[in-house]
Amino acid sequence: MARKIALEPRDERVVVTAQHVTKTFLLRHTRSIKEAVVWLFKGRKKDITNEFQAMDDVSFDIADGESVALMGFNGSGKSTTLKLISGVMHPDGGAVGIKGKVAGLIEVGAGFHPDLTGHDNVYLNGAILGMTKEEIDAAYDDILEFADIGDFINTEVKFYSSGMYLRLAFSVAVHTNPDVFLVDEILAVGDEPFQEKCKALIRSMVRDGKTIVIVSHDLDMVEKFCKRGLVMERGRLVFDGPCDQAVRFLRGRALDGSEDPERPPLSEAEKAKRLFTDEERAAVPVRVRIGGPPLTAAERV
Protein backbone atom coordinates (compact mmCIF):
# COMPACT_ATOMS: atom_id res chain seq x y z
CA MET A 1 0.00 0.00 0.00
CA ALA A 2 0.95 3.62 -0.24
CA ARG A 3 3.54 4.72 2.25
CA LYS A 4 5.54 7.82 2.82
CA ILE A 5 9.16 7.73 1.75
CA ALA A 6 12.19 9.85 2.40
CA LEU A 7 13.11 12.17 -0.44
CA GLU A 8 15.74 10.81 -2.75
CA PRO A 9 18.48 13.28 -3.57
CA ARG A 10 18.15 15.16 -6.82
CA ASP A 11 20.31 17.26 -9.10
CA GLU A 12 21.03 20.66 -7.58
CA ARG A 13 18.96 22.49 -10.20
CA VAL A 14 15.74 20.70 -9.27
CA VAL A 15 13.42 22.97 -7.22
CA VAL A 16 10.24 20.87 -7.20
CA THR A 17 10.29 17.11 -6.92
CA ALA A 18 7.45 14.62 -6.71
CA GLN A 19 8.54 11.07 -6.01
CA HIS A 20 6.08 8.15 -6.32
CA VAL A 21 3.27 10.34 -5.04
CA THR A 22 -0.12 8.78 -4.36
CA LYS A 23 -3.21 10.47 -3.03
CA THR A 24 -6.49 8.77 -2.26
CA PHE A 25 -9.79 10.39 -1.42
CA LEU A 26 -12.77 8.82 0.25
CA LEU A 27 -15.80 9.45 -1.89
CA ARG A 28 -18.32 9.06 0.88
CA HIS A 29 -17.62 10.16 4.38
CA THR A 30 -20.88 9.72 6.16
CA ARG A 31 -22.35 6.31 6.50
CA SER A 32 -25.70 5.51 7.98
CA ILE A 33 -25.64 3.73 11.30
CA LYS A 34 -26.91 0.59 9.58
CA GLU A 35 -24.03 0.64 7.14
CA ALA A 36 -21.55 1.29 9.91
CA VAL A 37 -22.83 -1.73 11.83
CA VAL A 38 -22.65 -3.96 8.76
CA TRP A 39 -19.14 -2.68 8.11
CA LEU A 40 -18.13 -3.50 11.69
CA PHE A 41 -19.49 -7.03 11.47
CA LYS A 42 -17.82 -7.73 8.18
CA GLY A 43 -14.45 -7.43 9.83
CA ARG A 44 -13.96 -3.72 9.11
CA LYS A 45 -12.59 -4.38 5.66
CA LYS A 46 -11.73 -1.35 3.64
CA ASP A 47 -14.46 -0.53 1.21
CA ILE A 48 -12.51 -0.12 -2.01
CA THR A 49 -15.41 1.27 -4.01
CA ASN A 50 -15.54 4.30 -1.77
CA GLU A 51 -12.00 5.32 -2.62
CA PHE A 52 -10.86 7.47 -5.43
CA GLN A 53 -7.25 7.42 -6.52
CA ALA A 54 -6.51 11.04 -7.38
CA MET A 55 -2.79 10.44 -7.88
CA ASP A 56 -1.14 7.12 -8.56
CA ASP A 57 2.65 6.83 -8.39
CA VAL A 58 3.35 10.21 -9.96
CA SER A 59 7.00 11.25 -10.25
CA PHE A 60 8.53 14.31 -11.86
CA ASP A 61 11.23 16.87 -11.22
CA ILE A 62 11.07 20.52 -12.20
CA ALA A 63 14.33 22.39 -12.56
CA ASP A 64 14.92 26.01 -11.69
CA GLY A 65 13.78 28.31 -14.49
CA GLU A 66 11.61 25.74 -16.27
CA SER A 67 8.14 26.62 -17.49
CA VAL A 68 5.96 23.56 -17.27
CA ALA A 69 2.38 23.02 -18.38
CA LEU A 70 0.30 20.53 -16.45
CA MET A 71 -2.48 19.23 -18.65
CA GLY A 72 -5.23 16.67 -18.58
CA PHE A 73 -8.98 16.34 -18.70
CA ASN A 74 -11.22 17.15 -15.76
CA GLY A 75 -10.58 14.85 -12.84
CA SER A 76 -7.18 13.74 -14.06
CA GLY A 77 -5.41 14.94 -10.91
CA LYS A 78 -3.96 18.27 -12.01
CA SER A 79 -5.40 20.35 -9.20
CA THR A 80 -4.52 17.72 -6.61
CA THR A 81 -0.95 17.87 -7.87
CA LEU A 82 -0.92 21.64 -7.42
CA LYS A 83 -2.41 21.29 -3.93
CA LEU A 84 0.34 18.89 -2.93
CA ILE A 85 3.01 21.25 -4.28
CA SER A 86 1.50 24.24 -2.51
CA GLY A 87 1.22 22.28 0.73
CA VAL A 88 -2.54 22.49 1.22
CA MET A 89 -2.66 18.70 1.18
CA HIS A 90 -0.08 16.09 2.04
CA PRO A 91 0.59 12.96 -0.03
CA ASP A 92 -0.62 9.59 1.27
CA GLY A 93 2.39 7.86 -0.21
CA GLY A 94 5.63 8.98 -1.76
CA ALA A 95 7.14 12.37 -1.10
CA VAL A 96 7.02 15.93 -2.36
CA GLY A 97 9.88 18.37 -1.94
CA ILE A 98 10.18 22.04 -2.78
CA LYS A 99 12.85 24.68 -2.44
CA GLY A 100 11.97 28.20 -1.40
CA LYS A 101 8.52 29.78 -1.45
CA VAL A 102 5.70 28.46 -3.62
CA ALA A 103 2.73 30.69 -4.43
CA GLY A 104 1.00 32.25 -7.37
CA LEU A 105 -2.33 32.39 -9.10
CA ILE A 106 -4.04 29.55 -7.31
CA GLU A 107 -7.40 30.00 -5.62
CA VAL A 108 -7.16 33.70 -6.27
CA GLY A 109 -9.20 35.72 -3.81
CA ALA A 110 -9.65 32.89 -1.31
CA GLY A 111 -8.09 35.01 1.42
CA PHE A 112 -10.28 38.03 0.72
CA HIS A 113 -12.92 39.01 3.20
CA PRO A 114 -15.90 40.93 1.80
CA ASP A 115 -16.26 43.12 4.89
CA LEU A 116 -12.74 44.51 4.76
CA THR A 117 -11.64 47.41 2.60
CA GLY A 118 -9.48 46.84 -0.46
CA HIS A 119 -6.49 48.21 1.44
CA ASP A 120 -6.94 45.83 4.36
CA ASN A 121 -7.52 42.92 2.03
CA VAL A 122 -4.28 43.66 0.21
CA TYR A 123 -2.39 43.44 3.49
CA LEU A 124 -4.30 40.41 4.77
CA ASN A 125 -3.98 38.50 1.52
CA GLY A 126 -0.37 39.48 1.02
CA ALA A 127 0.38 38.15 4.50
CA ILE A 128 -1.55 34.94 3.81
CA LEU A 129 0.50 34.43 0.65
CA GLY A 130 3.69 34.73 2.68
CA MET A 131 4.73 38.35 2.16
CA THR A 132 6.25 40.43 4.93
CA LYS A 133 4.95 43.88 5.84
CA GLU A 134 7.95 45.49 4.15
CA GLU A 135 7.35 43.54 0.94
CA ILE A 136 3.71 44.59 0.83
CA ASP A 137 4.57 48.22 1.59
CA ALA A 138 7.09 48.18 -1.26
CA ALA A 139 4.72 46.54 -3.73
CA TYR A 140 1.59 48.41 -2.65
CA ASP A 141 1.62 51.07 -5.37
CA ASP A 142 2.36 48.50 -8.07
CA ILE A 143 -0.48 46.33 -6.80
CA LEU A 144 -2.95 49.21 -7.05
CA GLU A 145 -1.71 50.21 -10.46
CA PHE A 146 -1.93 46.69 -11.84
CA ALA A 147 -5.42 46.18 -10.38
CA ASP A 148 -6.52 49.57 -11.72
CA ILE A 149 -9.33 50.10 -9.22
CA GLY A 150 -8.59 53.72 -8.33
CA ASP A 151 -10.41 55.25 -5.37
CA PHE A 152 -12.25 52.04 -4.55
CA ILE A 153 -9.26 50.87 -2.53
CA ASN A 154 -10.75 52.31 0.65
CA THR A 155 -14.18 50.80 -0.01
CA GLU A 156 -15.26 47.47 1.40
CA VAL A 157 -14.66 44.72 -1.12
CA LYS A 158 -18.29 43.55 -1.03
CA PHE A 159 -19.23 46.68 -2.95
CA TYR A 160 -16.79 45.88 -5.78
CA SER A 161 -17.92 44.57 -9.12
CA SER A 162 -16.82 40.97 -9.61
CA GLY A 163 -14.22 42.12 -12.11
CA MET A 164 -12.69 44.64 -9.72
CA TYR A 165 -12.64 42.09 -6.94
CA LEU A 166 -10.72 39.60 -9.05
CA ARG A 167 -8.37 42.20 -10.47
CA LEU A 168 -7.32 43.22 -6.99
CA ALA A 169 -6.95 39.61 -5.85
CA PHE A 170 -4.90 38.78 -8.96
CA SER A 171 -2.77 41.82 -8.49
CA VAL A 172 -1.82 40.82 -4.95
CA ALA A 173 -1.10 37.27 -6.05
CA VAL A 174 1.21 38.23 -8.91
CA HIS A 175 3.20 40.52 -6.64
CA THR A 176 4.05 37.82 -4.10
CA ASN A 177 7.25 37.03 -5.99
CA PRO A 178 7.66 33.38 -4.97
CA ASP A 179 10.52 31.12 -6.06
CA VAL A 180 8.10 28.77 -7.81
CA PHE A 181 5.08 30.39 -9.43
CA LEU A 182 1.95 28.25 -9.75
CA VAL A 183 -0.82 29.25 -12.13
CA ASP A 184 -4.22 27.58 -12.14
CA GLU A 185 -6.61 28.57 -14.95
CA ILE A 186 -5.64 32.22 -15.09
CA LEU A 187 -7.72 33.22 -18.00
CA ALA A 188 -11.15 32.24 -16.81
CA VAL A 189 -11.64 35.69 -15.30
CA GLY A 190 -11.42 39.36 -16.08
CA ASP A 191 -12.14 41.29 -19.23
CA GLU A 192 -9.93 41.00 -22.25
CA PRO A 193 -7.56 43.89 -21.53
CA PHE A 194 -6.92 42.48 -18.07
CA GLN A 195 -6.37 39.00 -19.45
CA GLU A 196 -3.83 40.41 -21.88
CA LYS A 197 -2.11 42.15 -19.00
CA CYS A 198 -1.89 38.87 -17.09
CA LYS A 199 -0.57 37.04 -20.12
CA ALA A 200 2.04 39.71 -20.71
CA LEU A 201 3.13 39.41 -17.11
CA ILE A 202 3.48 35.66 -17.23
CA ARG A 203 5.32 35.94 -20.52
CA SER A 204 7.84 38.27 -18.93
CA MET A 205 8.24 35.90 -15.98
CA VAL A 206 8.97 33.00 -18.32
CA ARG A 207 11.49 35.13 -20.19
CA ASP A 208 13.18 36.13 -16.94
CA GLY A 209 13.76 32.51 -16.13
CA LYS A 210 11.19 32.16 -13.36
CA THR A 211 10.10 28.63 -12.47
CA ILE A 212 6.45 28.38 -13.49
CA VAL A 213 3.90 25.59 -13.39
CA ILE A 214 0.73 26.32 -15.37
CA VAL A 215 -2.45 24.28 -15.14
CA SER A 216 -4.79 25.09 -17.99
CA HIS A 217 -7.23 23.70 -20.50
CA ASP A 218 -6.22 26.42 -22.94
CA LEU A 219 -3.83 24.26 -24.91
CA ASP A 220 -2.96 26.98 -27.44
CA MET A 221 -1.89 29.26 -24.65
CA VAL A 222 0.25 26.77 -22.76
CA GLU A 223 1.89 25.75 -26.02
CA LYS A 224 3.01 29.34 -26.41
CA PHE A 225 4.22 29.80 -22.85
CA CYS A 226 5.74 26.51 -21.86
CA LYS A 227 8.73 24.52 -22.93
CA ARG A 228 7.77 21.31 -21.21
CA GLY A 229 4.43 19.61 -20.77
CA LEU A 230 3.10 17.01 -18.37
CA VAL A 231 -0.10 15.14 -19.19
CA MET A 232 -2.11 13.41 -16.49
CA GLU A 233 -4.82 10.85 -16.94
CA ARG A 234 -6.88 9.31 -14.14
CA GLY A 235 -4.26 10.17 -11.56
CA ARG A 236 -1.28 8.91 -13.53
CA LEU A 237 1.41 10.81 -15.34
CA VAL A 238 1.18 9.56 -18.93
CA PHE A 239 3.38 12.03 -20.74
CA ASP A 240 6.36 14.15 -19.78
CA GLY A 241 8.25 15.87 -22.58
CA PRO A 242 8.29 18.87 -24.92
CA CYS A 243 5.17 20.97 -24.57
CA ASP A 244 4.04 20.81 -28.20
CA GLN A 245 4.26 17.03 -28.17
CA ALA A 246 2.37 16.96 -24.88
CA VAL A 247 -0.43 19.01 -26.41
CA ARG A 248 -0.58 16.70 -29.42
CA PHE A 249 -0.53 13.70 -27.12
CA LEU A 250 -3.48 15.04 -25.15
CA ARG A 251 -5.46 15.94 -28.26
CA GLY A 252 -4.86 12.45 -29.58
CA ARG A 253 -6.20 11.03 -26.32
CA ALA A 254 -9.34 13.08 -26.68
CA LEU A 255 -10.01 11.27 -29.93
CA ASP A 256 -9.55 7.79 -28.48
CA GLY A 257 -6.00 7.34 -29.59
CA SER A 258 -6.68 8.05 -33.23
CA GLU A 259 -4.71 10.56 -35.26
CA ASP A 260 -4.85 14.18 -34.32
CA PRO A 261 -6.95 15.80 -37.03
CA GLU A 262 -4.97 17.98 -39.37
CA ARG A 263 -4.43 21.43 -38.01
CA PRO A 264 -3.31 24.23 -40.25
CA PRO A 265 0.42 24.80 -39.86
CA LEU A 266 1.30 27.76 -37.68
CA SER A 267 1.85 31.06 -39.41
CA GLU A 268 5.10 32.90 -38.83
CA ALA A 269 3.22 35.45 -36.74
CA GLU A 270 1.83 32.70 -34.55
CA LYS A 271 5.24 31.13 -34.19
CA ALA A 272 6.68 34.47 -33.14
CA LYS A 273 4.30 34.50 -30.18
CA ARG A 274 5.85 31.34 -28.85
CA LEU A 275 8.38 31.90 -26.16
CA PHE A 276 10.51 28.95 -27.14
CA THR A 277 11.81 27.93 -30.52
CA ASP A 278 11.22 24.46 -31.92
CA GLU A 279 14.85 23.64 -31.22
CA GLU A 280 14.62 24.68 -27.57
CA ARG A 281 11.54 22.57 -27.06
CA ALA A 282 13.00 19.61 -28.90
CA ALA A 283 15.89 19.70 -26.43
CA VAL A 284 13.46 18.70 -23.65
CA PRO A 285 13.79 14.94 -23.26
CA VAL A 286 10.70 12.72 -23.35
CA ARG A 287 10.80 11.09 -19.93
CA VAL A 288 7.39 9.45 -19.81
CA ARG A 289 5.16 8.27 -22.63
CA ILE A 290 2.49 5.73 -21.85
CA GLY A 291 0.17 4.83 -24.73
CA GLY A 292 -1.14 7.75 -26.66
CA PRO A 293 -1.41 8.43 -30.35
CA PRO A 294 1.19 7.01 -32.70
CA LEU A 295 4.40 8.94 -32.99
CA THR A 296 4.83 11.35 -35.85
CA ALA A 297 7.86 11.14 -38.04
CA ALA A 298 9.53 14.01 -36.18
CA GLU A 299 8.95 12.43 -32.80
CA ARG A 300 10.35 9.07 -33.83
CA VAL A 301 13.85 10.51 -34.21
Add this chain to the structure above:
Amino acid sequence: MSSSSQSPTTRLEFHAPGQGRGLREVFTNRFLLKRIVNKEIQVRYRASVLGLVWSYIKPAIQFAVFFVAMGIFLGLNRGLPNYAIYMFSGIVVMNLFTEVFGNSARIIVGNGDLIKKIYLPRELFPVSSLWVAWIHFFPQVAILLVVDLLVGWHPTLMQILAFLVGFVIVSVFALALGLVFGTANVFFRDSENFVDLINMVVTWLSPVLYMWVLVANTLPHWAVVIYKLNPLTTAVELFHDAFWAPTVTSQVPYETWHVMPHLFSYWTPIALVVSFGLLLAGDLLFRHFEGKFAQEL
Protein backbone atom coordinates in the same frame (compact mmCIF):
# COMPACT_ATOMS: atom_id res chain seq x y z
CA MET B 1 19.30 28.19 -18.20
CA SER B 2 22.98 28.43 -17.37
CA SER B 3 22.49 31.65 -15.48
CA SER B 4 19.44 30.41 -13.62
CA SER B 5 21.26 27.31 -12.39
CA GLN B 6 23.12 29.65 -10.08
CA SER B 7 19.97 31.19 -8.65
CA PRO B 8 19.86 31.25 -4.84
CA THR B 9 16.81 28.98 -4.84
CA THR B 10 18.78 25.98 -6.07
CA ARG B 11 21.13 26.19 -3.13
CA LEU B 12 18.30 25.70 -0.66
CA GLU B 13 17.44 22.34 0.86
CA PHE B 14 14.25 20.55 -0.10
CA HIS B 15 11.43 20.80 2.36
CA ALA B 16 8.04 19.13 2.39
CA PRO B 17 5.41 21.75 1.53
CA GLY B 18 2.77 22.46 4.14
CA GLN B 19 4.55 20.83 7.07
CA GLY B 20 4.17 23.36 9.86
CA ARG B 21 6.28 23.53 12.99
CA GLY B 22 3.29 23.75 15.27
CA LEU B 23 2.80 26.67 17.61
CA ARG B 24 6.34 27.87 16.91
CA GLU B 25 4.99 29.12 13.57
CA VAL B 26 3.18 31.83 15.51
CA PHE B 27 6.43 33.56 16.37
CA THR B 28 7.76 33.50 12.82
CA ASN B 29 4.44 34.71 11.37
CA ARG B 30 3.63 37.59 13.69
CA PHE B 31 2.66 39.92 10.86
CA LEU B 32 0.17 37.42 9.44
CA LEU B 33 -1.21 36.82 12.93
CA LYS B 34 -1.73 40.57 13.36
CA ARG B 35 -3.62 40.78 10.07
CA ILE B 36 -5.85 37.85 11.03
CA VAL B 37 -6.61 39.42 14.42
CA ASN B 38 -7.32 42.70 12.69
CA LYS B 39 -9.72 40.90 10.36
CA GLU B 40 -11.52 39.12 13.21
CA ILE B 41 -12.00 42.38 15.11
CA GLN B 42 -13.15 44.33 12.07
CA VAL B 43 -15.53 41.62 10.93
CA ARG B 44 -17.03 41.26 14.38
CA TYR B 45 -17.69 44.98 14.76
CA ARG B 46 -18.54 45.80 11.15
CA ALA B 47 -21.28 48.35 10.78
CA SER B 48 -21.36 48.64 14.55
CA VAL B 49 -21.54 52.14 16.03
CA LEU B 50 -20.33 51.18 19.48
CA GLY B 51 -17.68 48.72 18.27
CA LEU B 52 -15.32 47.66 21.02
CA VAL B 53 -17.45 49.48 23.61
CA TRP B 54 -19.61 46.37 23.49
CA SER B 55 -16.84 44.51 25.27
CA TYR B 56 -17.48 46.82 28.24
CA ILE B 57 -21.27 46.75 28.01
CA LYS B 58 -21.74 42.99 27.88
CA PRO B 59 -19.77 42.06 31.01
CA ALA B 60 -21.24 45.04 32.86
CA ILE B 61 -24.79 43.81 32.16
CA GLN B 62 -23.84 40.25 33.01
CA PHE B 63 -22.32 41.48 36.23
CA ALA B 64 -25.44 43.48 37.11
CA VAL B 65 -27.74 40.50 36.52
CA PHE B 66 -25.67 38.14 38.65
CA PHE B 67 -25.22 40.74 41.33
CA VAL B 68 -28.93 41.41 41.67
CA ALA B 69 -29.93 37.75 41.48
CA MET B 70 -27.19 36.22 43.61
CA GLY B 71 -26.03 39.07 45.76
CA ILE B 72 -29.35 40.66 46.64
CA PHE B 73 -32.06 38.04 46.09
CA LEU B 74 -30.05 35.12 47.45
CA GLY B 75 -28.48 37.31 50.09
CA LEU B 76 -24.88 36.33 49.38
CA ASN B 77 -23.90 39.96 49.92
CA ARG B 78 -24.43 39.59 53.63
CA GLY B 79 -22.29 36.48 53.84
CA LEU B 80 -19.21 37.84 52.13
CA PRO B 81 -17.86 41.39 52.16
CA ASN B 82 -17.47 42.98 48.72
CA TYR B 83 -19.27 40.02 47.16
CA ALA B 84 -19.65 41.97 43.91
CA ILE B 85 -15.90 42.22 43.48
CA TYR B 86 -15.45 38.60 44.51
CA MET B 87 -17.89 37.51 41.83
CA PHE B 88 -16.63 39.80 39.12
CA SER B 89 -13.00 38.78 39.50
CA GLY B 90 -14.14 35.20 38.87
CA ILE B 91 -16.41 36.14 36.00
CA VAL B 92 -13.62 37.84 34.04
CA VAL B 93 -11.67 34.57 34.22
CA MET B 94 -14.65 32.64 32.90
CA ASN B 95 -15.36 35.19 30.17
CA LEU B 96 -11.78 34.88 28.96
CA PHE B 97 -11.91 31.11 29.07
CA THR B 98 -15.25 30.67 27.35
CA GLU B 99 -14.42 33.15 24.61
CA VAL B 100 -11.03 31.62 23.79
CA PHE B 101 -12.34 28.08 24.02
CA GLY B 102 -15.58 28.69 22.11
CA ASN B 103 -13.95 30.63 19.29
CA SER B 104 -10.77 28.64 18.86
CA ALA B 105 -12.74 25.40 18.70
CA ARG B 106 -14.80 26.82 15.82
CA ILE B 107 -12.28 28.89 13.95
CA ILE B 108 -10.76 26.11 11.85
CA VAL B 109 -14.12 25.08 10.45
CA GLY B 110 -15.10 28.75 10.18
CA ASN B 111 -12.11 29.46 7.98
CA GLY B 112 -12.50 26.19 6.08
CA ASP B 113 -12.80 27.89 2.72
CA LEU B 114 -9.39 29.45 3.13
CA ILE B 115 -7.74 26.46 4.77
CA LYS B 116 -8.65 24.05 1.99
CA LYS B 117 -7.37 26.39 -0.69
CA ILE B 118 -4.20 28.07 0.51
CA TYR B 119 -1.58 26.76 2.89
CA LEU B 120 -0.76 28.90 5.88
CA PRO B 121 0.23 27.79 9.38
CA ARG B 122 -3.19 26.82 10.74
CA GLU B 123 -2.20 27.28 14.38
CA LEU B 124 -2.49 30.98 13.69
CA PHE B 125 -6.29 30.75 13.76
CA PRO B 126 -6.74 29.42 17.32
CA VAL B 127 -3.99 31.77 18.50
CA SER B 128 -5.79 34.68 16.87
CA SER B 129 -8.89 33.72 18.93
CA LEU B 130 -6.74 34.01 22.03
CA TRP B 131 -5.49 37.42 21.00
CA VAL B 132 -8.99 38.71 20.19
CA ALA B 133 -10.20 37.45 23.57
CA TRP B 134 -7.40 39.36 25.27
CA ILE B 135 -8.61 42.51 23.55
CA HIS B 136 -11.98 41.89 25.18
CA PHE B 137 -10.46 40.82 28.48
CA PHE B 138 -8.50 43.92 29.36
CA PRO B 139 -11.50 46.31 29.34
CA GLN B 140 -13.10 43.99 31.90
CA VAL B 141 -10.00 44.07 34.06
CA ALA B 142 -10.06 47.85 33.71
CA ILE B 143 -13.63 47.95 35.07
CA LEU B 144 -12.57 45.68 37.89
CA LEU B 145 -9.60 47.91 38.70
CA VAL B 146 -11.73 51.04 38.76
CA VAL B 147 -14.15 49.46 41.23
CA ASP B 148 -11.20 48.16 43.24
CA LEU B 149 -9.55 51.55 43.44
CA LEU B 150 -12.84 53.08 44.59
CA VAL B 151 -12.99 50.75 47.58
CA GLY B 152 -9.35 51.37 48.44
CA TRP B 153 -7.42 48.52 46.82
CA HIS B 154 -3.67 48.58 47.42
CA PRO B 155 -2.11 45.39 46.14
CA THR B 156 1.27 43.97 46.99
CA LEU B 157 3.70 42.69 44.38
CA MET B 158 2.62 39.15 45.24
CA GLN B 159 -0.97 39.96 44.30
CA ILE B 160 -0.01 41.44 40.96
CA LEU B 161 2.01 38.32 40.34
CA ALA B 162 -1.04 36.21 41.26
CA PHE B 163 -3.06 38.05 38.62
CA LEU B 164 -0.39 37.51 35.95
CA VAL B 165 0.04 33.81 36.72
CA GLY B 166 -3.73 33.31 36.78
CA PHE B 167 -3.97 35.07 33.44
CA VAL B 168 -1.32 32.77 31.93
CA ILE B 169 -3.05 29.67 33.29
CA VAL B 170 -6.46 30.58 31.81
CA SER B 171 -4.99 31.60 28.46
CA VAL B 172 -2.88 28.48 28.02
CA PHE B 173 -5.56 26.11 29.29
CA ALA B 174 -8.24 27.60 27.03
CA LEU B 175 -5.98 27.56 23.97
CA ALA B 176 -4.96 23.97 24.66
CA LEU B 177 -8.59 22.82 24.85
CA GLY B 178 -9.36 24.96 21.79
CA LEU B 179 -6.69 23.13 19.78
CA VAL B 180 -8.06 19.74 20.82
CA PHE B 181 -11.72 20.51 20.18
CA GLY B 182 -10.93 22.57 17.07
CA THR B 183 -9.17 19.56 15.57
CA ALA B 184 -12.01 17.25 16.55
CA ASN B 185 -14.53 19.67 15.07
CA VAL B 186 -13.03 19.21 11.59
CA PHE B 187 -13.97 15.53 11.68
CA PHE B 188 -17.04 15.53 13.92
CA ARG B 189 -19.17 18.64 14.19
CA ASP B 190 -20.52 17.23 17.48
CA SER B 191 -17.45 18.81 18.95
CA GLU B 192 -19.07 22.25 18.81
CA ASN B 193 -21.91 21.05 20.99
CA PHE B 194 -19.51 19.64 23.56
CA VAL B 195 -17.80 23.01 23.61
CA ASP B 196 -21.09 24.81 24.26
CA LEU B 197 -21.92 22.31 26.98
CA ILE B 198 -18.58 22.78 28.69
CA ASN B 199 -18.88 26.55 28.47
CA MET B 200 -22.31 26.31 30.02
CA VAL B 201 -21.23 24.42 33.13
CA VAL B 202 -17.66 25.66 33.54
CA THR B 203 -18.66 28.70 35.63
CA TRP B 204 -20.21 26.37 38.19
CA LEU B 205 -17.20 24.04 38.28
CA SER B 206 -15.07 26.79 39.83
CA PRO B 207 -15.66 29.04 42.84
CA VAL B 208 -16.98 31.99 40.85
CA LEU B 209 -20.44 32.54 42.29
CA TYR B 210 -19.88 30.69 45.55
CA MET B 211 -16.94 30.02 47.86
CA TRP B 212 -14.66 27.01 47.41
CA VAL B 213 -15.06 26.25 51.12
CA LEU B 214 -18.65 25.14 50.39
CA VAL B 215 -17.35 22.50 48.01
CA ALA B 216 -14.68 21.37 50.45
CA ASN B 217 -17.31 20.99 53.18
CA THR B 218 -19.83 19.15 51.01
CA LEU B 219 -18.00 16.80 48.66
CA PRO B 220 -15.89 13.76 49.58
CA HIS B 221 -12.15 14.26 49.66
CA TRP B 222 -11.35 12.70 46.25
CA ALA B 223 -13.94 14.91 44.55
CA VAL B 224 -12.43 18.00 46.16
CA VAL B 225 -9.02 16.99 44.79
CA ILE B 226 -10.47 16.74 41.28
CA TYR B 227 -12.19 20.08 41.80
CA LYS B 228 -8.88 21.68 42.72
CA LEU B 229 -7.03 19.98 39.86
CA ASN B 230 -9.10 22.06 37.45
CA PRO B 231 -6.65 24.83 36.45
CA LEU B 232 -9.58 27.25 36.29
CA THR B 233 -10.24 26.80 40.00
CA THR B 234 -6.67 27.81 40.71
CA ALA B 235 -6.87 30.73 38.31
CA VAL B 236 -10.10 31.99 39.90
CA GLU B 237 -8.58 31.74 43.38
CA LEU B 238 -5.49 33.61 42.16
CA PHE B 239 -7.75 36.35 40.83
CA HIS B 240 -9.61 36.47 44.15
CA ASP B 241 -6.27 36.85 45.84
CA ALA B 242 -5.28 39.66 43.50
CA PHE B 243 -8.47 41.69 43.21
CA TRP B 244 -10.80 40.79 46.05
CA ALA B 245 -8.82 39.74 49.15
CA PRO B 246 -6.93 43.09 49.42
CA THR B 247 -10.25 44.97 49.46
CA VAL B 248 -11.58 43.07 52.46
CA THR B 249 -10.91 45.07 55.58
CA SER B 250 -12.97 43.13 58.13
CA GLN B 251 -12.10 39.60 59.18
CA VAL B 252 -13.91 36.98 57.08
CA PRO B 253 -15.06 34.03 59.22
CA TYR B 254 -12.78 31.05 58.57
CA GLU B 255 -15.70 28.76 57.75
CA THR B 256 -16.98 31.19 55.11
CA TRP B 257 -13.76 31.71 53.20
CA HIS B 258 -10.02 31.40 53.65
CA VAL B 259 -7.12 31.16 51.25
CA MET B 260 -7.00 27.72 49.68
CA PRO B 261 -4.27 25.82 51.53
CA HIS B 262 -1.07 25.51 49.48
CA LEU B 263 -2.50 27.71 46.72
CA PHE B 264 0.86 29.15 45.72
CA SER B 265 3.21 26.38 46.72
CA TYR B 266 1.22 23.46 45.35
CA TRP B 267 -1.90 24.14 43.30
CA THR B 268 -0.47 26.96 41.18
CA PRO B 269 2.51 24.91 39.91
CA ILE B 270 0.14 22.02 39.23
CA ALA B 271 -2.21 24.25 37.25
CA LEU B 272 0.74 25.54 35.22
CA VAL B 273 1.99 22.01 34.52
CA VAL B 274 -1.50 20.78 33.57
CA SER B 275 -2.12 23.77 31.28
CA PHE B 276 1.22 23.69 29.50
CA GLY B 277 1.17 19.88 29.30
CA LEU B 278 -2.23 20.03 27.68
CA LEU B 279 -1.02 22.74 25.32
CA LEU B 280 1.84 20.51 24.21
CA ALA B 281 -0.55 17.60 23.71
CA GLY B 282 -3.02 19.82 21.85
CA ASP B 283 -0.27 21.12 19.59
CA LEU B 284 0.89 17.59 18.78
CA LEU B 285 -2.67 16.47 18.09
CA PHE B 286 -3.29 19.48 15.90
CA ARG B 287 -0.12 18.90 13.89
CA HIS B 288 -0.87 15.22 13.52
CA PHE B 289 -4.25 15.83 11.91
CA GLU B 290 -3.48 19.14 10.19
CA GLY B 291 -2.53 17.37 6.96
CA LYS B 292 -6.07 16.07 6.62
CA PHE B 293 -7.85 19.38 7.29
CA ALA B 294 -7.96 20.43 3.63
CA GLN B 295 -9.67 17.28 2.41
CA GLU B 296 -12.07 16.92 5.33
CA LEU B 297 -13.41 20.46 5.44
